Amino acid sequence: MDQLSFDQGRKYPCDECEYQATKISHLNVHQQSVHQGRKYPCQECEYHSTTESNLTAHHRSVHLGETYPSQECEYTTGDKSSLIKHQKSIHHGTRYPCPECDYLAGTERNLKSHFNRIHNEKRFLSQECDNKAKTKPQLSTNNESVHKGRKYTCNECDYQTNKISHLDVHHQVVHQGRKYPCPDCEYQATTKSNLTVHYQSVHQGK
Numbered sequence: 001m002d003q004l005s006f007d008q009g010r011k012y013p014c015d016e017c018e019y020q021a022t023k024i025s026h027l028n029v030h031q032q033s034v035h036q037g038r039k040y041p042c043q044e045c046e047y048h049s050t051t052e053s054n055l056t057a058h059h060r061s062v063h064l065g066e067t068y069p070s071q072e073c074e075y076t077t078g079d080k081s082s083l084i085k086h087q088k089s090i091h092h093g094t095r096y097p098c099p100e101c102d103y104l105a106g107t108e109r110n111l112k113s114h115f116n117r118i119h120n121e122k123r124f125l126s127q128e129c130d131n132k133a134k135t136k137p138q139l140s141t142n143n144e145s146v147h148k149g150r151k152y153t154c155n156e157c158d159y160q161t162n163k164i165s166h167l168d169v170h171h172q173v174v175h176q177g178r179k180y181p182c183p184d185c186e187y188q189a190t191t192k193s194n195l196t197v198h199y200q201s202v203h204q205g206k
Helices: 024-035 052-065 080-091 107-120 135-147 166-173 194-202
Strands: none
Touching: none
C-alpha cells in the first residue's frame, strides 16, 4: 500500500458522527443505515439488513443454500468477497504493515482504520473539557453526548449510550452476532479492539 494514500486520500466525513468514508457511496450507505435507520427486510424471514448487498448475501446463503466454503478450514460464508478476504488474511498470510508502528492488519481497510484511529493528529479541542477530536463531527458528538446529555437509543432493545460509535458496536455484536476471529487460534472477539488486545498479549507476547 502506498504510504502517501493515508495523507492524500480524499475523505468524506459524516456530519453526524466521527465516521469517514473513502467513497461518497459508502458515506450515503452509512448515513442511511446508521442515522436514518434504513433497513432492507428479508421477504422470507424476520432478518433486516442495513445494506442491499448484505440482504442479497443473506438470501443466497440462508434461503437458497448458496455458500462459499474455505478449502482450508471450516469457514463458510454466503458472500464470495468475504471468502476471498478470509483466504488472504487467514491462510495466505497477507498482512498490511502500518508505516508508523509494528501493527500488521489483515486487510487494507483495517489498516486504514488503525492508522486513522491511532496515528492521525488530533486537532480539534473542546471548549468545555480537555477532549481532543480528530474531526469536527467527532468534537460535536462529544459536546452533545458529554456536555448536553444526548443519548443514542437502540431501535431493537432498551440499550442507550452517549456515543454513536458504541451504539454501532452494540448493534453489530448483540443483534447481528458479529465476531472477529483470531487468525492464529480459535478465539473470536466481539470488537476489533478486543481482538487486537488478545493478539498482542497471546501471540506477540506484549
